[in-house]
Amino acid sequence: MHYSPPDRPAALALYRTMVRIRAFENAAETASQGGVSAYGQQAAAGAAVAMVRGPLHLSTGQEAVPAGVCAHLRPADYLTSTHRGHGHTLAKGADLSRMMAELFGKATGFNGGKGGSMHIADFSVGMLGANGVVAAGLPIAVGAAHAQKIQKRDAITVCFFGDGAINRGPFLEALNWARVYELPVLFVCEDNRWSATTASGPMTAGDGASARAEALDIAATQVDGNDVFAVHAAAGRLVAEVRSGGGPRLLHALTYRVKGHVSVDPAAYRDPAELAAALETDPIANARAQCLAAGVSAAELDTIDAEAQTEVEAALKAANAAPWPDASAAFTDVQTTGAGQWR
Numbered sequence: 562m563h564y565s566p567p568d569r570p571a572a573l574a575l576y577r578t579m580v581r582i583r584a585f586e587n588a589a590e591t592a593s594q595g596g597v598s599a600y601g602q603q604a605a606a607g608a609a610v611a612m613v614r615g616p617l618h619l620s621t622g623q624e625a626v627p628a629g630v631c632a633h634l635r636p637a638d639y640l641t642s643t644h645r646g647h648g649h650t651l652a653k654g655a656d657l658s659r660m661m662a663e664l665f666g667k668a669t670g671f672n673g674g675k676g677g678s679m680h681i682a683d684f685s686v687g688m689l690g691a692n693g694v695v696a697a698g699l700p701i702a703v704g705a706a707h708a709q710k711i712q713k714r715d716a717i718t719v720c721f722f723g724d725g726a727i728n729r730g731p732f733l734e735a736l737n738w739a740r741v742y743e744l745p746v747l748f749v750c751e752d753n754r755w756s757a758t759t760a761s762g763p764m765t766a767g768d769g770a771s772a773r774a775e776a777l778d779i780a781a782t783q784v785d786g787n788d789v790f791a792v793h794a795a796a797g798r799l800v801a802e803v804r805s806g807g808g809p810r811l812l813h814a815l816t817y818r819v820k821g822h823v824s825v826d827p828a829a830y831r832d833p834a835e836l837a838a839a840l841e842t843d844p845i846a847n848a849r850a851q852c853l854a855a856g857v858s859a860a861e862l863d864t865i866d867a868e869a870q871t872e873v874e875a876a877l878k879a880a881n882a883a884p885w886p887d888a889s890a891a892f893t894d895v896q897t898t899g900a901g902q903w904r
C-alpha cells in the first residue's frame with residue numbers, strides 16, 4: 562500500500578497512543594492476577610489479592626487501529642466501542658487514571674466503580690460506551706450519527722466492532738440504515754481473526770466486512786491494521802469523506818488478537834505457529850522501526866515508553882488509594898424495574 566507517512570510530531574503522537582494502551586493493559590492484566598478470578602478460581606494460598614476482578618478483554622497487538630483512527634477525531638465526535646475497548650477509550654482521549662480506577666472497582670472510576678472494563682463510557686470526550694453485547698455498538702453508533710445529522714452538528718461518529726460482530730444481525734441493520742439516511746458514520750472492523758474461541762474465517766460466508774459493506778453500496782477500504790501509519794492514512798481519507806457529508810464508510814483493519822479471549826484464557830485452542838507469525842508483525846515494534854528509519858532517535862522513543870510507564874504506575878497507585886464506592890451508591894445510575902422486592 563502507498564501512503565504518505567504523517568509528519569514527525571504526528572508520528573510520535575501515534576506511537577505514544579499505542580504505548581500508553583499497551584502499558585495500561587499490561588498493568589491491568591498483572592493487577593488481575595492472583596486472588597479470585599472472574600471465573601471463581603481460587604488463588605494459591607499466599608498469592609496476592611487481585612486488584613482487578615471480572616473479565617478483561619485485552620487488545621494487545623491491536624493498538625494501531627484505535628491510534629490511527631482516533632487521531633483524526635475531535636472531542637465533539639462520538640465513538641462506540643466493544644468489550645475489548647481500553648484502546649478505543651484511551652485513543653479518544655479519556656482519562657487513563659479514571660479507567661484504571663474503574664477496573665479496580667473504585668469510586669473514582671468512570672462508572673463509580675460499578676461498571677468495570679466492559680461498561681466504561683466518558684461522554685466528556687464523546688466516548689459513548691464499551692459494550693459487552695457483540696455488535697450492539699453498531700445500532701447505537703447509527704442512532705448517534707442520525708442525531709448528529711438531524712441536529713446539523715459538525716461532528717461524526719466512529720463505530721468499532723470485531724470480525725465476529727459482522728455475523729450478527731445488527732451489523733446489517735446498522736449499515737443499511739446508515740446508507741439509506743447517508744449518516745456521518747465510519748464503521749471500523751477490527752479483524753483480529755478470532756471470535757472468542759472460534760476462528761472467524763471458517764464461520765464467515767463470503768469475503769467479510771468490506772465485501773458486505775460494498776454490497777450495501779458503502780465504500781470500504783482494507784488496511785494492514787498492524788501498521789499505524791497505514792491505518793492513519795486510510796482513516797484520514799475516510800474520516801474526511803464522512804465529515805464532508807459523503808455518507809458512511811467502512812474501514813476493515815486486518816490485525817491479530819495476541820492474547821486469549823479474556824485475560825484468564827490461555828488460548829490453547831490455537832496453533833502456536835499462528836501466534837508466532839503474528840508476533841512478528843507487532844504494531845509497536847513496526848512503528849518503532851519506521852520511526853527509527855525516518856531518523857527519530859531510539860532515546861526519544863524510549864522516553865515515550867518511560868513516560869507511559871510512569872503514567873500507568875501513578876494510575877495504579879491512585880486506584881489502589883482511592884475509596885470504594887459507598888453502599889448508598891448501589892442503587893444510583895442503575896435501571897429500576899419498578900418492582901423492588903429483589904432489594
Ligand SMILES: Cc1ncc(C[n+]2csc(CCOP(=O)(O)OP(=O)(O)O)c2C)c(N)n1
Nearest residue numbers: 645693694695723724725726753755756757
Ligand atoms: C450477542 C452476544 N453473543 C455472544 C457473546 C459472547 N461473546 C463475547 S465476545 C465474543 C466474540 C466476539 O468476537 P469479535 O466480535 O470478533 O470481537 P473480539 O472478541 O475478537 O474482539 C462472543 C461470542 C456476546 N457477548 N454477545
